[in-house]
Amino acid sequence: MNRSELVDQIKTKRSFLCVGLDTDLEKIPKHLLEYDDPIFEFNKRIIDATKDYAVAYKPNIAFYESQGPKGWESLRKTLDYIPENIFTIADAKRGDIGNTSAMYAKTFFDHYNFDSITIAPYMGHDSVEPFKKEGKWTIVLALTSNPGANDFQLLKTESGNRVFEEVIEKNRQWSDPDQLMFVVGATRGELIGEVRKAAPDNFFLVPGVGKQGGSLEDVAKLGMIEDCGLLVNSSRGIIYASNQKDFAEKASEKAAAIQAEMSTLLERFNVC
């Protein structure tokens, strides 16, 4: 999916919500465990319940991988079930030497047909390069939402840049903003504005709203640009809103409430 198609979806749905599919057998409603593939059954109902409010889905690959070969089948079925006009993100945080990154790209772009993949930048340009592909996006970790972001990402370097700014600057030299997003945690407060300065025209994938404590309004205030430029993720807050038989209904209500807030913000910041 290209940038203008993504922006069209955002304007049509008046939403920049990404729903994280961190599907965990220990957290889904017990009655689903009777099915052959409880993970897919759960995802299917969550997708049906939220697809009018979400412009992106982000399966967290760790959760599928931990189920062994069966988990990868659940992932494939989930991908096949996501409507064509919704953006898909493989939250995999891969990155390795060139020939290995090429293998990861093949897996997620060719075999599973994801629109994008999250990338850990530590190994530099030749670890990112193989993910550059016509019609696909790389989403590079810049400033993450977790406490450990302070350990290395915020270190100041000789140039005056902090490490996350170096990551942004170099990745922007390597890739077109229409195929390159950055992960920016909603929990980073004022720093979101500094990331926006470093990357004025890239989309941000923003985790950390909800359970992790980030504010949607602050994210929009500091990070929103003319064509929105934001995908804000919520995982647990939506998909585990209830663990009873009404889980899909509750997920739908949560997604609708976030979408309503997003609609107001899109209007307030003149996106649509």
Place this chain on the structure above:
Amino acid sequence: MNRSELVDQIKTKRSFLCVGLDTDLEKIPKHLLEYDDPIFEFNKRIIDATKDYAVAYKPNIAFYESQGPKGWESLRKTLDYIPENIFTIADAKRGDIGNTSAMYAKTFFDHYNFDSITIAPYMGHDSVEPFKKEGKWTIVLALTSNPGANDFQLLKTESGNRVFEEVIEKNRQWSDPDQLMFVVGATRGELIGEVRKAAPDNFFLVPGVGKQGGSLEDVAKLGMIEDCGLLVNSSRGIIYASNQKDFAEKASEKAAAIQAEMSTLLERFNVC
């Protein structure tokens, strides 16, 4: 496997060779494609041919993952086939927020019973912490063998440390040297000695000898410590020494030649 067991193996076999199982359907001998599970059949023969010379095997997870669910079955069979007294490394380069890293740890340590996993440190302490487990090792990327290592790992920070030194210093605060290794590329020349200064008692996993151009002698000279402290990896140079019916024999010859050189180095630097 704990440190003294690993060192025993090194002394018994007079080797610190790790064989990288980057098994690729496009590169293995054609006659194996007739089997139900060519990847496992290849690995089995490579293991049989090299197990007397190797103290570790390192499947590169990207190569298995790219084969879909079937690839994960090949990986499991491979792990089951590796002799108990040989150290196993999941070369996965994972790392994510706590609950997700915990899922990755579950996959590789519990389901596949690997002794260790490679970790990308960009997300900091809470992304590494879940991999700390009794009897298991984390292998953190410090200074990698690829050209992109220059992009971020070598940036000098305000403290005077370069980023890779910060990674080493902090990880050493978080983990015991008997459960923490670092990835240090054989291609980094004199820098290997500086990494050794920063991490005087950690094992290093060293890629980059062979196809990538690093020298085994230099690695030993700059990195070897009293109990060896090195696992030097060779992947393509051994497993693809031939793509004909004699591939296992050729792999065995290559591994034996490397082991012979290692034996000399272990003697020269008074390890055994």
